[in-house]
Amino acid sequence: MTKMSLKLSTLLLLGVFALFAAKPSKDTVLGEYKTYNNERKIITKQELDEKIKKIPPMYKSRFLTVEGQQRILKTIGTEAVFEQEALALDLEKDEKIKKNILNASKPVINGIYFQKEFDIDRLPEDELKEYYDTHNKDFMTRRSISVRYIQTENKKSGKKAVKKLKKGADFNEIMNEYSINKEAVKKQGLIENIRGNGFIVTVGKDKKLDDAIKNADLDKWVGPIKTDTGWHVFNKIRHEEPELKDFKSVAKRIFDKLRPKYQKEKQEARMAELMKKYEVVIDTAMIASEKMNSSVKVEEKDNAVVVSIPKLNLEWKHNDILKKFKKIPPQERQSLANSDFRNKIVRRDVENELVYADALEKGYDEDPSVIEQMKDIKRGKIISGCYDKVVTDQVVLTEDLMKKYYEDNKEKYKKNKNRKIQLFAFASEEEASRMKKQIAEFMEKGDNEAVRNLVNDNSVFPKNYGIIEKVYPNGIVSGYGKDQKLNEMIWNAELNKLSKIVQDQKGNCVFFKVLDETPESYKSFEDVILTIKMNLKRKMLKAKFEEVEAELDEKYSLKLYPEKLVIRLTAKELFDLAAESQKKRKYKDAVNYYNQILKNYNETDGYRASFMIGFLYSEELKDNETAKKYFNSVINDYPKSDLHESAEFMLKSINGEVDIFQESGK
Template sequence: MIRIIRSLIIISLLSILVFAGCELGEKEKDTSQILAEWDGGTITEKQFNERIDLIPEFYRPRGGFTIEQKQKYLDDYAIEEIFYLEALEKGVDKSKAAQDFYHQNAERIILDMYYKDTIKKEIKPTEEELMAFYEAHKDDYYKKSPTANLLYIETETMEDANMAYQKILGGADFVEVMKEYSINENIKKKDGKINNVRKGGYIPNVGRSDELDSLIFVAEVNDVIEPIKINETFHIVKVIDKDMSTVRPYDDVEEDVKNRYKSEKEQELRQQLIEKLMKKYNVIIDSAAVEAVDYAQADTSAAAGAVVLISSNNPDLVYTAKEFAEEVSLLPDQRKQTLQDEKGKLDFITSKAQNDVQYIDAIKKGYENHPEIKNELHRAKMIGTLREYYKQYVADKATVSEEDIEAQYEQDKEKRYVKKPNARIKQFACENKVTADFVLFKAKEAANDDELNALIQEYCTKKDNDGVIGPIYEGGIIPGVGKDDTYLEKVFSTPEGEFSDVFEDAKGNWVFFKVIEYNPKSYQSLDNVRNEIVSNLTKKAQRDLFNNLKTEIRQKYNLIVYKDRLEEKLPADSLFSLAEEAMTQKNYARANYYYDKIIEQHANGQNDYKAKFMKGFIYSEYLNNNTKALEMFEEVLTYPKEGTVTDTTLHPSARYMIKALTGEEDILEKINQQSETKE
């Protein structure tokens, strides 16, 4: 039930809310046009666009929102607002469920703001502090291996390697020698360069070699290392650059230094703040009592439940064993497991005390009215209220009777719950009819399955599983054969335990079979599918109730949504460009959407003419919908329309496509003919 409520609320009611909020306090005067209005409220174009703009890129459709999508968002936005008014009128916001939801989310929002103000804003590191942090931790976080950049030659023989080496020593350019002698085509493409080789690491295109590694990092820059054999080939290396430092420089890691410094400083300041607040509110954790908590006793025994685990001079911070047991009971099983030992219990209580004391301090300092989180807190209240409203007036009222369940079962059983007739057979597949007739004669004389199996192994071409195949369903396929109507007809006309006659199957095998099991048509029982039916009927009942409720509340609050005010008429050239872009992205449905807009908004006899041709092309070439394609191409040939002027240069192409789609013209043959003519 919880999952249903959550998903339906998110999908049907709060589709925008999760992405953005609206300003509820004082605003600048908004003079943009009104897109929706009701008794007591409006949505302006500015408000709507602010919501759309705040939707994360990840959730935005490729190519942007269509007018239809924007219109749906607008309608959802307006419905959300009037549902909230209705929920407030009925006092749903004061229900325990709505209040609990609000407090759970408000605590997180308030603590985040409190933490930001009391800790994060206090951290303003100077350059000297960051440099000191870097010096103190560079061996912990910023160690690195020496690196070198190389020029490299690989040869098949030592002779070639020595010749190349001597040329280099004689003053020849290393890269030119590499091009002449190296057999490594991959490195040739890079002009012989291998960059960023780490000391003690893997050398690209060479592998690991302790000997070569040591030679590289003792060599001086511009030294050429004489040929060395590694993995059956010979290698010459020139060191062109070397960095022997073992610590990354500050400039390279400055951002990471800042982040690490801030993180450590945050932990330090947080600990100081908690210690200060624990003293201020005289918060004391009774460790022995925490470790001794028995959840069952604390929940059922008044004496055990009254044991104080957290004491304080502020009553809101006092926490008893019974409250602990109740809170733990609501946790997932995996989390409960971590609270069975003494350490787990104490860690939980310590964390709770620390969070609670910060929250109480934040409330006392007025953070519940902090202007920067006013909207978030309102959204938390709104979501909790709407969730509970939906539960009370939709989910809880959507009931399904036994008569409804039985009627739905009868209505769906032929389509959803039928078990088609099926059979299992022992198949005898032979190379020719003579063999098959002989095996059938012997099979009818067989005394048992062992003798039948022996016949299959000796005479038949398909011996797997001793010829047993199935289940074979009425109207289905024959395993190993495929679709074969004659075979199927024989399977379901041969009585169980009997042999069929010999016939040729769709694969050209001469076969007969024995029906070893036949199951007539049957149905899944109502009990087996009851949960599915109840779930589907409940969802439908909830949808119907919700839609009826929307209609009632629209009327009650006189809601008017001006969807037409969201229409934006782009120039034809822009729409053609958008369509072409969609096609390059293989989003053909989107391309057709833009062509439809051209047809609808720019019906001047020319733009709509081109758009219809392009729709026909998409249907025929990409969507495999020849019917729609023909419809479009035939429509193209009706131009020019009365009162318009059309450049009919696409008419020949449209006629050609019609012939191709109807089989009057073979496109491939036409292309071949044109090619031969050119030759």
């Protein structure tokens, strides 16, 4: 960003901001509805804040605006009425939903189990010391050398610099007079952290200079020294050789290094105990066999038991294992050809079942954090189950509907007419005329090989012997370039005849032959059925959802009060959020915050917001037309503002009437 840019940003962000109505309190009622058993419930500001807290950080900022919070409020209302319908339909007892809740709860409970059962907060000190003693080299400090440094233009200027420095001249004055290394000057001639590895900051790779620095005495001017990178003068002011760090200073680092190993050992020991406790039997030979290296289900008579856990009344047969394999992420499926990988997957699933059983036995399902997460899981699953029942299951996609959609949207599936040509392009009209005669002769004889050789050896467009498969009537010659005139000639030409020679937009002299034409047609229904199925299903689901949503809103008397969120943030808070977004290079989020200021604080702070939106579009989003609109708004809508002159300046800069870099240096 230019100096001018920094000045402008500072000017705006240090301004006086308006403070208006207070934020709604956590108890502010933002909505209300009745339950399936006719009780009144309310939606509070606290509930909305809790919802926003759960949004991943990278997306959260967009929901701190008024519109963002209003969208969240709408979502909360929709979830509320779908939840009530689910309870009215008694979906908590639905076997499929209960299974979904169970499957979703296992990772939560297992996660707490792993966290509390296998966590290690300390290791015996003698083991830490043993690692320290046997890995001394890992705990050495690095060599660190610092020098005052000047790179001179030649030996003569180097000698002059050293002579003056030895007489006590000021280093900064000598450096500014003699140094030709701009990067070193920026560092005021102080080069630190020279490690003795042949690399020196601001100089680059230079082993000779590195060795000279390493071997030099402290506090003595050395040079000028000639190396491959130039002439150098330096004074070594600090030299620290590698030393072994004290055990106490690295004990935590050693613990962090050893911890995963001990956790793994603890985990493996526990798994062995659980395998024995629950009498697990895994047919590893069957899993390794070629029968399992296939996605084809076996007949029931061959559906042998592969995993048995009698204490849990659990049994996985051949086809059950195949179902598990199908759930593996696509990028890992090719590994299923490896028998060890298949066994690893099955054992992992077995261990998860054992951990879950042991976790329940030890009461981890009663852990407060699990209980809290389970509320969300249960609620989410019955809401999604309700959506499936009242929306998804009601949408029936028939072939007749798909065919009607195809006919109604047939233009989407049009295949435009196109021509296949052979283009001959040459540097001059004389060469093009000569080549055209030869090509005509070869074509008359049917000698296509000779035509290809001629194109390959002489044409300025030899690619694919000048053959272009699809040229559409759109002003473009595919693979060659945009050329309206040439494109029109191609579409006006007769098939299988050489055209006249013309000059194209590149300045080449060209002629062509139209080899074939594909007329306009439509993709068949069969060719696009999958696309239609996806698009029509999405459209029908959206329509059905909106219909059901409206019915449930009425049924459960849902009322939302989004207007209570209008004064959510003060102008200062919005400016601060915009500034924070700019720091993170999230410029569109920043524009969103400035638009909130325009909407709610236009009279007092609109001109600042308009200027900053224009500034962001100009400097960061590279959209000068939009930037002009906002700068003009500052000038025309806020004529007495203190940014009037700055907006004019930015407009001149966009129009190239002023050099922003020269202005910023004034």
